[in-house]
Amino acid sequence: MSHESGARPLVVQTKAQLREHLDRSRAAGARVALVPTMGALHDGHLALVDRARELADVVVVSIFVNPLQFGAGEDLDQYPRTLDADVAALTVHDVDVVFAPSAAEMYPDGTPSTTVHAGPAGASFEGAVRPGHFDGMLTVVAKLFGISEADVACFGRKDAQQAFLVRRMVADLDLPIEIEVVPTVRDQDGLARSSRNRYLSESERAEALVLHDALDAAARAGLAGAGAAGAVAAGAAVFAEHPGVVLDYFAIVDPATFEPVGADAAGDVLAITAARLGTTRLLDNAPLTLVPAS
Ligand SMILES: Nc1ncnc2c1ncn2[C@@H]1O[C@H](COP(=O)(O)OP(=O)(O)OP(=O)(O)O)[C@@H](O)[C@H]1O
Numbered sequence: 001m002s003h004e005s006g007a008r009p010l011v012v013q014t015k016a017q018l019r020e021h022l023d024r025s026r027a028a029g030a031r032v033a034l035v036p037t038m039g040a041l042h043d044g045h046l047a048l049v050d051r052a053r054e055l056a057d058v059v060v061v062s063i064f065v066n067p068l069q070f071g072a073g074e075d076l077d078q079y080p081r082t083l084d085a086d087v088a089a090l091t092v093h094d095v096d097v098v099f100a101p102s103a104a105e106m107y108p109d110g111t112p113s114t115t116v117h118a119g120p121a122g123a124s125f126e127g128a129v130r131p132g133h134f135d136g137m138l139t140v141v142a143k144l145f146g147i148s149e150a151d152v153a154c155f156g157r158k159d160a161q162q163a164f165l166v167r168r169m170v171a172d173l174d175l176p177i178e179i180e181v182v183p184t185v186r187d188q189d190g191l192a193r194s195s196r197n198r199y200l201s202e203s204e205r206a207e208a209l210v211l212h213d214a215l216d217a218a219a220r221a222g223l224a225g226a227g228a229a230g231a232v233a234a235g236a237a238v239f240a241e242h243p244g245v246v247l248d249y250f251a252i253v254d255p256a257t258f259e260p261v262g263a264d265a266a267g268d269v270l271a272i273t274a275a276r277l278g279t280t281r282l283l284d285n286a287p288l289t290l291v292p293a294s
């Protein structure tokens with residue numbers, strides 16, 4: 001059960017191998033943490049791994065580019081696949097097991113006939129731009145929970161709507177797992193780390209800071225008493241200075257429901273945004289406080 005510090009993780013491709021290994025660990029009393037990823041790992045993923053290490057005895061990282069959550073015309077084929085580099089990074093972070101199944105292993109009969117439906121909160125924002133995305137995401141996450149029987153799973157706050165929907169699925173379906181949401185890791189200038197950042201050209205990388213700057217502007221407006229509409233306007237104004245960036249949405253939501261807040265909302269809320277730079281889609285979010293105007 002114990003993992004030697006600095007040892008290469010066990011890399012398994014099949015559900016049976018993973019189950020066999022984890023059954024042995026559990027029989028020895030180990031608590032298991034799961035970190036679901038699509039690979040092309042960066043410091044954001046590694047922060048999830050480090051948190052998982054604190055929460056459990058055995059850390060499993062899954063690496064699977066899940067076809068079910070990609071729409072037609074999205075980047076399923078181009079999505080970076082860097083397994084050797086990923087395993088090397090996970091070795092340094094003391095991961096016990098990497099589960100890297102093929103699509104045939106995960107979906108032996110093709111698209112499963114039973115899937116998870118994300119419900120109304122899965123149809124807005126990311127779900128509106130990427131129809132079916134969250135059903136596909138929740139379906140694979142439910143399968144990973146079932147295969148690993150993990151005690152806890154770690155997700156990133158960068159994908160806030162995803163984390164919200166995973167928590168809701170766990171509550172709605174009484175799944176026996178704890179969900180831990182880990183703060184967003186950023187580059188020094190504030191850009192949220194993302195596997196898709198590597199698609200950006202040099203000039204797009206410089207412009208990508210617009211997401212962070214718009215969230216900052218909204219936070220300042222919220223603190224200054226501008227209200228939800230004023231905060232949205234402040235964020236949108238930053239995007240307006242970058243006509244080459246296509247804004248998908250900029251909104252203020254209630255983190256408890258993921259619904260847009262009303263005009264008279266006050267207190268702690270969440271600003272969320274997504275935008276396209278060329279063919280690359282990025283998303284980000286930040287908590288903000290709406291202070292009532294005095
Ligand atoms: N910058 C980050 N900080 C913290 N967690 C992150 C960060 N980026 C991704 N994660 C989390 O890592 C997990 C796996 O995400 P994924 O493999 O899709 O990486 P990604 O960088 O979000 O890629 P993409 O470019 O596809 O959005 C998710 O729970 C996600 O929220």
Ligand SMILES: CC(C)(CO)[C@@H](O)C(=O)[O-]
Pocket residue numbers: 036037038064066069137140141159162
């Ligand atoms: C949670 C996840 C690994 C499911 O495929 C994916 O949506 C991701 O990487 O955020």
Ligand code: BAL
Pocket residue numbers: 069159162
């Ligand atoms: N990081 C969220 C997974 C996706 O974009 O498909």
